[in-house]
Amino acid sequence: MAILSVNNLTIIINNKRIIDKLSLNVEAGKILSIIGPNGSGKSTLIKALTRSLKPFAGQIELFEQNIRSYSANKLARQIAVLHQKTQAPGDLSVRDLVAYGRFPYQYWWKENHKEDTVIIDWALAETGLSLIADRPVNTLSGGEQQRAWIAMALAQQPRVLFLDEPTTFLDIAHQIEILELITSLNKQEGITVVMVVHDMNHAVRYSDIVAVMQRGKLYSIGQPKDIITPAMLRDVFGVEADILQDKAGQPFCVPTKLSANWIAGREAAM
């Protein structure tokens, strides 16, 4: 079942077509990774899917219902987003930050403290933050901060989790840690994941479906082994690459040099 379906989405910012007639379906319970070169529209797509941006044309349906028809609260109970740049007030504790994930369930005349506490504790435990829950967020390492923001998203009890380059500012061990956390949330809690991933090999290893974006269009989408090909890397990323196989039989890409079309494009631009 398609949990999220995008139909002919077009987004124009400052008279520039950032997303151009893009259509896409996301299956329930899967991890979808979006890859593509800089400026191909990945982050914009995430923003549109989470209703941070208004489309110029096209529809986005979440659970077979137009995303525009959701109230702000209701949408925040279905989807949660981890943006690329996050900033919390310096003295906020991890627990307080995670507690904001309950905001879409609260009204100023009604708060359900008991249930909220249970869910906040669960989100902290899932992300391994229970023991440092009372520390200020700004004393945490980069990886811990990222987990705290994921915990906040979890406290929203979303059915779909969107992440925009969740590993960008982390070292390799913390990158793997975050990706494994996302995978386990997907497997154990059944949360559908849509994420933009910078590292192609990570995208392959940690997702069921890979979507490749090029200049605002979907170049290809499918299982990693069908998607990661020398031709795609040449066309979309402008590199010649060897595609090897890792022990699990998944493709593994090693770029070797810039492709001729990329160099030609650069010279044409000069």
Place this chain on the structure above:
Amino acid sequence: MQSNRWSLNRNLYSRLFWRSGVLAFFMLLAFFGLVFSLVKGAVNISPEDIVRAICYNGGDPMGQIVWNIRLPRSIVGALVGMNLALSGAILQAVMKNPLADPHIIGVSSGAGLAGIIVLVLFPTMDYLLTPAAFIGALISAGIIYLLAWKGGIRPIRIILAGVAVSAFLGSGISSLLILYSDRVHGALVWMVGGLAARSWPHVFTILPYSIGAGLLAFLSASYLNVLSLGDEVSRGLGLRVELTRIVLTAIAVLLAASAVSVVGLLGFVGLIVPHAARLLIGSDYRFLLPASALLGIGVVTISDTLARILFTPLELPVGIIMAFVGAPFFLYLLRRES
């Protein structure tokens, strides 16, 4: 594991303990400020006399002083301090800018120009001062919001529009002061803000806004908290960012406009009191709002009393005392923090 958990709880409780302690201290300070402002003045009145005057609605001269002069002035001072501090605290979150204060959304310049027009051009109609200033503040805040609107509001555009509009209105103020330089004295007092001769009508002018907008401010604490996580995150949490920002700005404008229209352009409180409170109690608005309100009450009532008694029989405007004592204290807090 056991000891770990214990230390965590201790951490949590000590934080709560600290915040409650700071709140209690600010409450004491506010109470002390009120009592201090009632007791001290051209004549010193003992606390027992004050209580008697308030209970029996004063008949003797002492009672008259308390009931007709001291008490309303103290109340106006307390409400003004509370309103300006709350307004500044709200604006700092809404504009995501530590320098945001009631000045930035045009309240001061609008009230300033309207007030100066009344004081300088129509000096016989000074009963118009408060309503004119209030309307002036609302109009200039509205103009700034409209100018900054472009399919939504970005705080930085409000701040820049605020600077431009304030400069524009400021030129009007300056030219009036120069053209009518013989009538400048009352205008000058208005420009620095003061509580001299504030009485019951002023109390009742500001009180509805203190209660109404003040109550709304306290109810909006969790919205302010979410807003301080940034627009994208707030939106992701289901907050209607644009609407929230308009409503909160309107609350801040009403709080500040009601204060400024009664006492003139009192600076400093709206900017520095919320910061001082934040340095001590943290940025959680559920604690920061009451802390700012209490500290605002304390700072204004104590400063006003000092302004009255330091150079008797001469009286300084309260704004001067606040800046003189408060600014160095604030710098001390700031250095201690880093």
